[in-house]
Every structure is written in structure tokens, then in C-alpha cells.
Amino acid sequence: MQIFEFKKYPALFAVIPLIAGILVSYIIEAKIPFTASLSALLLQSILFIAIIYFISKTSYINTRYYFILFITIFLFGFIRFQFFYNNFDESSIVNYIEDSKDTEVKVYGKLIEHPDIDEGRIKLLIETDSIKYFNKVISVNCNLTASIYKNKFKEFPPQKIGYGDLIELKGNVQKLPHKRNPGEFDYGQYLKLHGIDAMFTSYGFENIKLIEHNEHSFIKQHILFPVKEYSIKTIDSLIGGEEGEFLKGLVLGERSNISKEIKQDFVNAGVSHIIAVSGLNVAYLTIVLMLILQLFPIKYIYKIIIVFLFLIFYMNLTGNVPSIVRATVMASIFLLSQILERKTNSFNVISVAAIIILIIDPRQLFDAGFILSFWAIISIVLIYPKLHKIASGMKFYQKIGNDPYKGRIIKGVIALFLGTLAAQIGTLPITALMFKKISIVSLITNLFAIPLSNAALGLGFALIIFSLFYTPLAVLTANVTMFILHYLLVSFNYFSNFSFSFLETYSIDYLFLVLFYIAVIVLFFIPQMKTAARLIIVVLLILNYFVINDLIHSTDKVRFAYLDVGNSGTCLISTPGNKNVLIGCGASSVKYTSAERNIIPYLKLQGINKIDVLLITSLSKNEFRNLEFLVKNFQVSRIYIPSYYRSVFNAEHKIFKDCEMKFIENSFVIKNDMMRLFVFHEPAVTTGKSMFVNVQYGNESFIFSDAVEVYDDNYYQTITPRDVTILKAPGAGSFNNISAESLLMTNPKYIVISSLDKKKKRLNSDIFVSSLRSLGYNVIETGDKGAIIFDTDGERTEIVDW
16 A cells, blocks of 8 residues: 555645745745745746646646646745745835834834733734834834833823724834743744734833724624623623633633633643634534534535534634634535535545645744644544554453443543543654643543533533523523533642643753654554564664763863843853853843743753852842742752842741852852862952852853942952953943953953843943944844853853854
8 A cells, every 4th residue: 555645635745745845935044025925926826726727637647747736836835935924025114123223113003903901011913004213104014013011100091992993002113032042932933923023012001092993894893793792791790710711711712811820730731722712612513503403404505504604703703713713624624525425534634724724824834733733633543543453452442342331431431541642642742842841641631621621612602692592591501611610620730730740841852753753653553563573663762862862962061051031141051070050040020030931941951950059149139039939949059149148048048948058258269170160259349249250161261240340450450361262241231330441451252241121221231332343342142142152172162053
């Protein structure tokens, strides 16, 4: 039997080159002008239609025609992705961001999503029309995400605005953020792949001005919006609380008000998929509608059309989220096959759904939901029959069949377990790579989560319908639904709090993904191979992974990683002997903790489970909050800090009881093989609040002058070598903290400065940077580049491209 039978799987034949074209286009980042992309797309479409027409009219097709068709589809995917992702549209707002940097501008546009409003912030998604800056109004075309924060010193209620309204915003436009550190979620890339070109920030709700209320289409104005608002109001009044928010997530995909703690419980318990409006909702709706329509004497084709129209309605009701669009496309293909009386093929249905979605928006190929949902379905189609065959051959399974009622229930549970297992096997390495975490308890939790959430979903639809006709029945349905939802929430919390409920997978890489799928193929898809031989191959693959991984990561160099954690500089020094020194612990705010978001994830990504030495050169209130989080959630052996802060740590001694605290009175040296850490602390010179660090490895020298408040230049000259390799300037750089004479004396090869957002301080930083660059210094900013990483062997230091 051939692996690919093209006539049997035509959609599969088409989706492979389409995906390949999109991937190649993404990887090579070709820059094709907008008009050229549009012209090429039209030509490709004409050629594609011509080839398909020719093939349909020809009885014998030469292989070369399939090859031409393959290349045509590949080029279509390549150019289609460029059209959405990398095209150069002269009217894009991206072309004006640098010119308007730090300048207050006015943006005019239309709301293309309902505002996300909470007490302190309004979040908007806008299709821009024009921008006004420097008294010039310029037509621009892009999608922009805007965050307008409440002005704490001015009471101004937000204007009532909604989807489709034309508005004016006053504030600052920013380019999409870069990836800050290795292994972190790339938010800027995420926004770009979802069609957003820039960001906008403003402080004060008075900076939102309504220009014109837009009249929506009849369907949206009088059907979609009222139905959604009524459904939300009904759920809030009859259920409410966390259970109500859970149900709104199930039925309508409204998850914005589900608490962070409950979302984390869902993730740790491996059941986050049940609050994503997806195939489950569509399948439920299709089945219920078909059952209801069986009561009416109408032709089967009309029933199919009615179900299809309801699915389109539900897709729009839930906001056209990608997961529901994918499920609707798949269901529509299945319904169409019923009309045409064609036997459906799983691979063709999946492939056609993927083709339609990728033609509409090829950026969906890189969406986590797209990847996981399609891969889960493929895994169930391919792996579930193999698992079921294995289970069917077991004696206990065969004995179950003797009991017609109990056996059916047990077999149903086993089928659910095997289906979940098949999906988990197929998606495990992808989940591990994307989310750095896999749930261990998900096989158990899904056994009750899936059927009970199915029941809650059906009851949710029912109580909304019953509330229209008979309130007592709606109340009864709501009580039953609330009981189920409450039980699920309590259960998820219980399972998520097990110490073994999930496994962090920061060490998983693409090598693991490749070897994992080779192992799956060996275990399930080579029937002629004996079981013992399969197991031996899998064991060898596992051993090879560890050997290759060790070879890849083995090094005789010291790494200096200057992490992007905001204005508070942090550098991780890792030695060949697996000793790790952290200089600075980052800062935090009420809503953001760099230890949680940046430092600890980077440490885990590097396979580091302990900080041997933590040097705190100085400490502010925000840095202390960050230090607390770091010590509570990561092993730190020893902390060095100026004795000036001793009283603070005495008050918080319980938090640091597992750390060896060293309160520094005078300068000292830490030795580790070829590396020397010279820590200078002279209270008479630095006011006692800060320390100065000079790390020497071989002939290379690395200076950390962060936050040293007062320098005596003569003293500075006595403690610093000439021709240093890297100077970490204080904060984001300023001549107020380090003198020009000191810089000239050290003559650093590189100067590293941290990122900064505050305008006034950034002005000083910009002056500092431009002055040094004019003198020929190599200044690198974490705010522009993200983390800056160097490797050194003691003789030569090189920048690592991550």
C-alpha cells in the first residue's frame, strides 16, 4: 500500500505544499512590496484554476503536471503569507512610528472589537484611518491595539463606545515589542501574526473621543448583539460567580472575567481546552439541531442548510475566534458531503478545513490553537485505532463484553481514556515546547471533565432557551448546571495542587520533538517489527537524545547573560563548572515581577536549578519585592548585600532562612577556578548603599557599576583596569551616574545599558548613548535588542546570537 495515494487524498496533496510555502515564506522573511504581492497572488490564482481545469478534462495525467500543481500551490502559500505578514504598504502606520517617537499623536479609526473594560484600563482594537502628528494629518492603514489607563489624579468616566464606532485617541504610538529574553513568549510576534501592526498607550479616559456611532448591519444590530447580551445577562442572573464565568466561557467563549487563579488550575489540571469554544460546541449544536429538525417533515437537504446557517450564526455570536471557525469549517465540509452523498475521508476533511483557513489567513499556521487542535485530531485519527486494537486484545477487555449494560459503560470510559491518550501522545512535545509545561494528571481529569463539561454545555444552551418561555424550568436547569460547574472547579483545584500535577519542560527542544515522533512511528506504525525491537529502538533514541544534548550544551567558556528586565540590570554568569552567579535581581511593580516573568524562566531554560551566588549591588523597594519572589520560588545558596540593608532583612528573616546571608562591610574577592569576582564596597565613597563589581576571567574584564551613587574618580581609577571588555553602565545610562573621564579611562569594548520607559529619564539616556556612539563606543541597549549574551574563553569575548 502506497503511503500517499493522491487520487484518494487530493486535499492532503494540496495542503502539504501550501503549508510548505507558508513556512518557507516565514523563515526567509522575504520582503515583497504590497502591489507585487497582490499581482503575484492574482497570477497564481489564475494559473491554479487553469491547471485544475486541465487536469479535470484530461484522462491521463503525467507526473510533471502534478509537480507543476505542487509548485503552484507552494508559491501561492509563499506569496499569500507575504501579503498578510511582510508586505510593504506605504500607508502603514509602521512607517511613521520612529518619526512620532515620544510625541503625542492623535489616531482616528474604527473599533473592530468590543472594548475590553475594567476599573483601571480600557483595551481597544482599532482599524486606523489616519494619524495626526506635528500638525500633519496622514492617511494610514493598519490594525492597532490600544491601552488607555485611568488617570489616578483625574476623575473622568469613560465614554460609552462599542464595536464599529469611529473614535479619536490621543497618546503615543509604539512599535510592537521585541522578544526580551531567550525562551520567553514573543508578544510582538504574536500580535503581528494576529494582524496587529502597532501599539498605542494613553493615560486618562478623557483621551478617548467618540466621533460617530456606527450603525451596524441589521443582523449584528438586531440579532447577534442582543442574543449575546441576553445570554450573558441570563447566565449572570441565574448562576453568577465563578461558575457563571465558567459557563460563559463554555457557551460563548467569554473568558475575560475568569480569574487568573482558576485559569492556572485549568492549565495545571490539563483541562484548559474545555473553556475554549471549539469543536465540542459545534458538534453539540449540530447534533441538537439535527435531533430537533427530525420532528419536522422537511427535506433532508433543507435540514442540512438550516444547521449550516445556525453554525454560521453561532460562529459570529462567539466572535469568530479561530477555534470556532476551524470547527465550523470542518462541520460544514461534513454537512456538504451529506448533501453530495459522498463518503467522508478523515484526512480529506481535515485537509480541506486547513486549506480554507490558511487561504483566508495563512498566519493561522503559527497560532497555537490551530496547531494543537489539528494535531490532536490527526493524532486521534491515527493513534486511537492502534491503542484500541491493543486494548481489545487484552483479556479483561474481552471479559467486559459479556455484560451488555455495565460493559458498554466501561468500554465508553476506556474509549474516552484512549482518545485522550491518543491526543496527548500526538501533542505532548508541541505542548511542552510551546507552554513549557505538561499536565501529568490530565488523563484522569479528562475522564470526568469532558463528559461533565459536555453536560454543562448542553444545560447552558438549554437554560438560555428555557428562560425565554418558562422561568421555573430555567431556574431548575441553572441549579443543576451550577452544581456540575462547582464540582468541576473544586476538582480542578484539587488536582492542580498536587506536587506532581504538572511537569515543567523548559529543557525540551526541537531535537526532542523529532526523536519523539520517530519513537511514535516505531511503536505504532511499523507492524512487521517485533515488540522487543521497537522497545530497543525507543531506548536508543532516548539515550541518543541525552548524549547529543550534553554535547550541544557542553562548553569551556563562561557566559555573561545581561537580561532585559527593565531599568534594573541583571546579569547571569555561568561557568564551565556549572557554577552560577547572578548580579542584581531585577525590579518589579504591582502588576509585573521580572523574577517571575524573566529571570526564573531563563534560569530554567538553561537547565539551572540553583543560584550559587547572588550579588545585590544596591536595593530599592521594587527590587526588594522582586528579591522576595526569587528567593521564595528558586533555590539561592548565598546572598551578598551591603550591610546598610541589614535591618530590612532582619524584619523579613523567615523568607531568607534557607539562604546564607552575607552583609558586606568592606571589599572582598570571590574565587572560582580562572574567574575572580572583585567586590568593592567602601562606605565612605559610595554612601554605604551600593557595591561595585569587577569580574575577571583570564585576560577579559567585566565591570558592573549599577547604582553606585557617588564615585570619587581617583578611587574609581584605582579599582578598575584599563581596556575592559564590557562595562555595564548604571541603569539605562546617564552621565549623572558615571563620568566621561571614567569611561575614557576604562575604554570598554562594549557598553551595555538597560531599557527605560520614562520619558524624562530616557532623554538623558538617549543623550548618553548618542554621545558615546559619536565617540566610537559600541553601545548595546537591552531595550532595543533584548537580552545581550556574551561567551568568553578568557582571551576573546563574542556576542551570542540567540
